[in-house]
Amino acid sequence: xxxxxxxxxxxxxxxxxxxxxxxxxxxxxxxxxxxxxxxxxxxxxxxxxxxxxxxxxxxxxxxxxxxxxxxxxxxxxxxxxxxxxxxxxxxxxxxxxxxxxxxxxxxxxxxxxxxxxxxxxxxxxxxxxxxxxxxxxxxxxxxxxxxxxxxxxxxxxx
Amino acid sequence: xxxxxxxxxxxxxxxxxxxxxxxxxxxxxxxxxxxxxxxxxxxxxxxxxxxxxxxxxxxxxxxxxxxxxxxxxxxxxxxxxxxxxxxxxxxxx
Numbered sequence: 001x002x003x004x005x006x007x008x009x010x011x012x013x014x015x016x017x018x019x020x021x022x023x024x025x026x027x028x029x030x031x032x033x034x035x036x037x038x039x040x041x042x043x044x045x046x047x048x049x050x051x052x053x054x055x056x057x058x059x060x061x062x063x064x065x066x067x068x069x070x071x072x073x074x075x076x077x078x079x080x081x082x083x084x085x086x087x088x089x090x091x092x093x094x095x096x097x098x099x100x101x102x103x104x105x106x107x108x109x110x111x112x113x114x115x116x117x118x119x120x121x122x123x124x125x126x127x128x129x130x131x132x133x134x135x136x137x138x139x140x141x142x143x144x145x146x147x148x149x150x151x152x153x154x155x156x157x158x
Numbered sequence: 159x160x161x162x163x164x165x166x167x168x169x170x171x172x173x174x175x176x177x178x179x180x181x182x183x184x185x186x187x188x189x190x191x192x193x194x195x196x197x198x199x200x201x202x203x204x205x206x207x208x209x210x211x212x213x214x215x216x217x218x219x220x221x222x223x224x225x226x227x228x229x230x231x232x233x234x235x236x237x238x239x240x241x242x243x244x245x246x247x248x249x250x251x
Contacts, residue, residue, distance in 0.1 A: 056178070057177070057178060057181055059177060061210045061211055061214075062210070062211065063211070067177070069177070094210065112172065112173040112174050112176070112219065112220070113174065113219045113220075115173075115176065116174050116175070116176060116217045116218070116219055117217055119176065119177065119214055119217070120214065120215050120216070120217035122214075123211055123214035123215050124215050126211065127211050127212070127215070
């Protein structure tokens with residue numbers, strides 16, 4: 001499974017406007033809706049569930065990244081988007097540092113294995129200093145997608 | 159020479175080792191001074207069990223068997239704690 005298989009190019013937010021965690025989550029979910037990847041009817045519920053999950057345990061796992069996510073019965077196809085914040089967002093992260101890159105993942109309820117594969121892929125890339133650095137520097141959709149493709153083609157050094 | 163203890167655990171959770179149980183594993187490992195490393199039986203990649211970013215790379219679905227190795231004075235206790243957590247299905251089910 002490649003990042004490009006589930007990251008939605010039309011839903012990326014290379015310049016997040018929001019500065020608060022819950023607003024960032026809403027902004028990314030709205031991007032999934034306007035990108036045609038999420039039904040607008042599900043928007044409020046998806047946002048609520050992601051925030052609820054986030055409150056149970058921060059997905060700000062350190063190093064300036066966060067991976068808010070949801071498994072939802074009405075989601076039929078796994079999809080993710082990426083947002084970059086120049087300002088930094090408080091995600092109550094494990095290392096208490098601001099978050100600059102957010103990967104938001106929505107998975108179907110009954111595909112736990114696929115969800116794990118996607119998380120594995122996301123984390124494998126977020127582990128790399130170069131990936132995180134380039135992602136933070138990206139300011140357009142194209143730059144984010146180029147990085148995604150390089151990562152998928154193993155062209156990115158650690 | 160610090161003691162090394164090893165064990166095998168099998169993930170019995172329906173949803174596998176997703177973010178929440180992965181965090182529980184990491185929190186448990188971090189309670190101990192010893193080094194704790196994990197790898198899948200089908201992989202050589204050694205994962206630091208004290209790092210959530212690393213543990214998330216295991217993609218340990220239901221039924222996955224993991225080798226756990228702990229090195230240090232409290233290694234035995236660390237493995238017991240991890241085994242207990244796995245047996246409790248990470249308090250998920």
